[in-house]
Amino acid sequence: MCLAIPGKIISIDNSNPELKMAKVDFAGVMKNVCIEWLPDVQTGEYVLVHVGFALNKIDVEDAEKTLADLRAMGDLPEVE
Amino acid sequence: MRFIDEYRDAVTIKAISMQLKAVTKKPWVIMEICGGQTHTIIKYNIEEFLPPQITIVHGPGCPVCVTPLEMIDKAINIASRADVIFTSFGDMLRVPGSKDDLLTVKANGGDVRMVYSPLDSVNLAEKNPEKKIVFFGVGFETTAPANAMAIKEAARRGLKNFSILCSQVLVPPAIEALLSSENSRVQGFLAAGHVCTVMGFHEYIPLVEKFNVPIVVTGFEPADILQGILMTVSQLEQNKCEVENQYSRVVKKEGNAAAQNLLKDVFETIDRKWRGIGTIPKSGYRIREKYSLYDAEKVFDVGEISANESPLCIAGEILQGYKKPFECSAFGKECTPEHPVGAPMVSSEGACSAYYRFKKNELTV
Ligand code: SF4
Numbered sequence: 001m002c003l004a005i006p007g008k009i010i011s012i013d014n015s016n017p018e019l020k021m022a023k024v025d026f027a028g029v030m031k032n033v034c035i036e037w038l039p040d041v042q043t044g045e046y047v048l049v050h051v052g053f054a055l056n057k058i059d060v061e062d063a064e065k066t067l068a069d070l071r072a073m074g075d076l077p078e079v080e
Numbered sequence: 081m082r083f084i085d086e087y088r089d090a091v092t093i094k095a096i097s098m099q100l101k102a103v104t105k106k107p108w109v110i111m112e113i114c115g116g117q118t119h120t121i122i123k124y125n126i127e128e129f130l131p132p133q134i135t136i137v138h139g140p141g142c143p144v145c146v147t148p149l150e151m152i153d154k155a156i157n158i159a160s161r162a163d164v165i166f167t168s169f170g171d172m173l174r175v176p177g178s179k180d181d182l183l184t185v186k187a188n189g190g191d192v193r194m195v196y197s198p199l200d201s202v203n204l205a206e207k208n209p210e211k212k213i214v215f216f217g218v219g220f221e222t223t224a225p226a227n228a229m230a231i232k233e234a235a236r237r238g239l240k241n242f243s244i245l246c247s248q249v250l251v252p253p254a255i256e257a258l259l260s261s262e263n264s265r266v267q268g269f270l271a272a273g274h275v276c277t278v279m280g281f282h283e284y285i286p287l288v289e290k291f292n293v294p295i296v297v298t299g300f301e302p303a304d305i306l307q308g309i310l311m312t313v314s315q316l317e318q319n320k321c322e323v324e325n326q327y328s329r330v331v332k333k334e335g336n337a338a339a340q341n342l343l344k345d346v347f348e349t350i351d352r353k354w355r356g357i358g359t360i361p362k363s364g365y366r367i368r369e370k371y372s373l374y375d376a377e378k379v380f381d382v383g384e385i386s387a388n389e390s391p392l393c394i395a396g397e398i399l400q401g402y403k404k405p406f407e408c409s410a411f412g413k414e415c416t417p418e419h420p421v422g423a424p425m426v427s428s429e430g431a432c433s434a435y436y437r438f439k440k441n442e443l444t445v
Contacts, residue, residue, distance in 0.1 A: 006084065008082075027081040050223065055278055
């Protein structure tokens with residue numbers, strides 16, 4: 001139920017001032033998503049979407065750093 | 081898909097698994113709270129990547145599973161009325177009430193529809209002014225703001241024919257209830273990343289202090305879950321207990337302020353009954369009086385419906401991590417995803433259903 005998936009903001013629609021919407025690209029599938037809770041989100045940014053609402057932005061730098069750290073664990077010698 | 085595939089990468093998963101085997105010395109019992117995580121753990125056979133000392137138990141974090149039988153019966157009562165279009169996320173439609181499920185209502189001519197978002201239901205209400213549109217508002221803190229927004233949007237459009245049957249539950253009080261039980265054997269928790277995306281994680285700090293258990297906010301992909309377990313075990317082995325955040329690419333300590341303000345405006349906290357577990361104090365939301373026009377329990381007189389669970393079902397013990405699904409005598413016999421006896425067999429996030437789909441063969445040999 002709490003499934004949320006990452007997508008990229010393609011365009012923003014401000015026509016309803018209380019329900020800001022955006023077109024979001026999920027690996028080629030486009031959907032209209034409410035971005036009302038992310039007042040400063042920009043096109044090109046990634047967001048996490050749940051039942052038609054963007055819950056938060058995805059911090060790309062943070063994600064890349066964590067992945068690099070995780071992969072580096074594989075280079076460590078095995079501790080006995 | 082970006083931000084998904086990287087976290088299913090075999091090399092990364094192996095690397096974390098190696099590290100986990102290196103740090104684990106003692107036996108530990110860790111619970112994942114969220115049904116989405118249960119699904120990943122079973123589907124990707126995460127246990128295969130764990131050292132033998134670690135036991136994973138599955139928590140009550142599937143909203144479909146914990147929605148009380150009475151609430152399903154109320155939904156069925158409302159959905160059966162001729163002037164109603166009843167809308168819901170797909171996984172609620174097959175949950176057995178005390179007699180039927182919502183799909184049976186549909187088969188008998190009821191207008192029951194699956195929607196992707198509660199906003200779809202608001203649009204339906206605008207298009208069908210002669211009908212009453214009801215949305216089944218089930219879920220945790222992840223879903224609650226979407227339901228609150230649907231109410232605000234219906235109010236903004238001046239709709240009088242939209243309401244929500246609200247069965248909203250909250251995660252931190254459930255963790256508290258689990259840890260307060262004498263039978264609890266859980267030593268560390270993976271907290272649900274998407275709940276924390278909305279709520280942040282300051283609510284877990286007093287729990288960590290009161291019960292001395294590490295809580296690690298964790299994402300949903302295999303690498304996320306393994307890293308969450310690694311962080312939990314590292315704390316346990318060092319005798320530490322803190323709130324840590326594995327899912328920092330989306331979860332910030334303060335959560336999403338705009339969504340939280342919306343929750344405060346529309347909902348108030350109440351005691352809620354959890355299917356299989358019982359009533360947990362302050363563990364859910366109800367719609368505030370000022371929005372009672374949108375509260376289906378007030379719009380429709382469903383009265384006090386009470387219901388009894390099938391005596392076969394041990395969902396309560398499963399949802400609290402005392403037993404695994406295959407320890408239920410009905411598992412795979414009277415109870416299957418096609419004919420579920422209890423709610424954890426219905427949703428793909430329920431532990432019984434996840435075991436049935438991905439582990440049935442190895443369990444029956
Ligand atoms: S297998 Fe079916 S009857 Fe047994 S606990 Fe799970 S849902 Fe209930």
